[in-house]
Amino acid sequence: MLKTILARLALAALATASIGPAFAQGTIKIAYTDPLSGPFAQVGDANLKQMNYILDYINSKGGALGKKFELVPFDNKSQPSDALIALKSATDQNMPFIMQCSGSNIAAALIDGVNKHNARNPDNRIIYINCGAVATELTNEQCSFWHYRFDAHAAEKAAVMVQALPKDVAKVYLLNQDYLFGQSVQRDVKTFLAKLRPDVQVVGDELIPLGKVKDFAPYVTKIKASGAQALLTGNWGPDMNLLIKAGIDAGVDLRYYTMYAHLAGGAVAIGPGGDGKVYSVQAFNENIAPEIGNAEAEAWTKEFRAKFPFDFYAAGFRTIFEFLAAGINKAGSADPTKVAYALEDLKIKDFLGFEIRMRKDDHQIIGPYFVGIFKKGVKYDSEKTGLGWATAATVQAKDIEQPTTCKMQRPKS
Template structure:
């Protein structure tokens, strides 16, 4: 209770000092707008993303930033709605901020791609570059691809391919459960496609599309899954749709393996607790024990640095670091923050990510190509997730080359 009180007082002080900020602006910085949900039901995600992005950015700043200037994040709340995000985009361009990060919600991202494209066409002197760090629907770099949009995170197709090829040979019956919107539908379609391609022996014994964050009790679904006799469940549910699903599954004593896309995301390990142990597999770009597995001093130092800030969650998105590394490199290379020049410099850029593997920004569709892994929620591990005693251990993985799929993107280029 006392700890909470202290936190409350701390929050009050932070709030008070925030009001006092505009007085002094120490030195000129390169501003990056972050449009994310900071209120409403997805606020926990927005808050966590801010912490993780800031940590990656501070790393680049510690190495000197770019052009002798430090990067600075300016936050805007979009309440995960496209219309609010477009209003935020207007403020971003009004303030001449050259770079904009928006990551949560593929529907918001689709609106942002259009909004940015329109703005840049009309205002060639005040362009903005859209850096997408986690809006995952594959369409965003395929049918909807745009020159001003760069995605620094593996798309749904890459994730599903990793998951399907990581399925152990003894699994032969599967149940699918996804959320009924752009992202979930994409996962469902890709899962069926890759199962047919790589694992024709697996039978899909049932499929659900659940309404987004509406179900409060998943026991009825669990009963249905049980009746279907499935050995494993593939689900892209996230947030409460994932947490409540696992909880119901564990309570009912269902012996099932869960192959997930979101079990490693902040809050999910807490919700799983012991129930998820040795039962849940996640597709991820990195995890807190990967540095130890790879014996990489660089990765370990990076993770330890983040965990030392006591954020209360893991940092799996190592691609965030690649994003800031690439941006700083591009700005340094062209010697300015001119959006067109930076965009051209980003195209085809290759960096080494924290795990020492290549990450390539493909010129054709502006999709970052990088490796993916499947990991099991197990113990003992050195770095436990969210004080549960359990943590992630790599099971399988696909390399950058394995995950390089052809693209249908036909990009309109400004030059």
């Protein structure tokens, strides 16, 4: 136990010698937790870079109530327990917000943890900002007053994917990762196909163990044999990259509909072979602004390109911080309970000019969504590959919005 104290002292000494987040006084602190080390560090790192870029802009515009926002990163190593420890740190320091983007397992733990914390400590509440955990349950069965989701959930993304499917596609193949997210994509895509495109036939439906398949050639063979024209998948990371690469290598005439091909690293991993074949359901791509003629937004994202070796894809993050600023201004304080009420049914115009709304019933963001196609000859290419994302379809908010089963419990304000 003496060791503990010694180690702790050493730690404290190290911390004051300070290789750490630069804390400033009088700021509105947002705890941010995602994997920042280990094999999946790229997820958190890319998010963090974009968030800081956005925050610099928002702070230069005055922040909220004259205070600047400050992001405090916590590494959760993809472990729910570490995310909960980060939650403890955030509440110890009375931070009003905690933000997390990657992994519905961690999101579920955080929703539960925040609910319990806020019920047990009414004087020290915290709001959980979900910037990318997409399990549909989180705003249905598990919905919480303290949880705000700023990304379309799996069912909405599936709806977008199905609506963007061209009319000439008659046979599709589904391939998903065998866990909560992949299974819900599988289920939702089939539901929407039956509802919106009864002419489309599902010729194959496959689940693969998460991150275990190293060679997708056999799957490609099977897809080829089934005669499918399009492959619909919710896969991410190596499970998506290797699948698309194997398909391109085998020269199968197939269109790939994905949900995550546009994230940082995706363009490099797919490579020039994906020209005109890969589609991705996305909230933003860099060519939307020039396509709709929004010069201001174009200049703003162009500046990001100059600084970082990957694309800016997180327009959703900018919406988050603009919502928070608007919510705090509306509430007149950064008190979590007041801000939480202020955010409900709040509407703003995002920087592209679309109207975005935070639905009161389940705290799910509602806004338009896009499907991009990865191809040559676009104005802004991705990650210096010469290929980039062009908008193939725009799906309006009303076509995405879905009913919720959430029965929201609200505290007394």
